[in-house]
Structure formats: structure tokens, C-alpha cells
Amino acid sequence: MTEMPGSAKVMTVCTVVGLVVVTAYTVALGGSGWLWLAWVVLGLVTVGVVTTRGT
Template identity: 60%
Template sequence: MTGSTHGSAHGRAHGSLKAMGALTASTFVAVTAYTVALGGDGWLWFGWVVLGLLTLAMAVTQA
């Protein structure tokens, strides 16, 4: 029984990491499109870098 609980917890963690990666990638596309259309905004890029670092930290701690 404990093995199945551990497996589902690992599955949830992997799923949340995939969701975080998808959010980071889609945010990158949105920030890039905004920059091309309306010009660069340093705060948007700063926010994206912070999101990317959080995603990277999450990936490292899950491994």
C-alpha cells in the first residue's frame, strides 16, 4: 500500500513540473510576442527570468 501512495505522489510532482514547464514556455512566447509588437519591457523579462529560475529549481529538487 505504501508503494502505491509514493507512486501517486511522485506522479503529482511530475505533473506539476510539466505544468510549470508549460507555463514557463508559454510565458516566454507571450513576452517575446509583446516585445516584438510593442517594444521591450525590462520588467516582463525580469519576471520571465524569475519564473524560469523557479522552474529550474523545481526540476532540480524533483530529481
């Protein structure tokens, strides 16, 4: 397994932190479809970055 470049690591960390924030917001104040949609888009972009930079 190859090591991820710096930008892929940053994107992965941002995605995980985003998931924690969206989940906390949902638990505290109720769900927001826009927040979950934004997190899904961020997750897909992260997968794309990891896939392209990881090869």
C-alpha cells in the same frame, strides 16, 4: 531519464508559454524590462522545481 512529475510539467509549460508571450509583446509593442525580469524569475523557479522534483 526519469519522468517529470505533474507540477514540474505544468511549470515548464507555463515558462515556455510565458517566453512566447513576452517575446510577442516585445515584438509588437517594444521591450519591457519588467516583463523580461518576471520571465527570468519564472524560469529560475521552474529550474528549481524540475531539479528538486526530478530527483
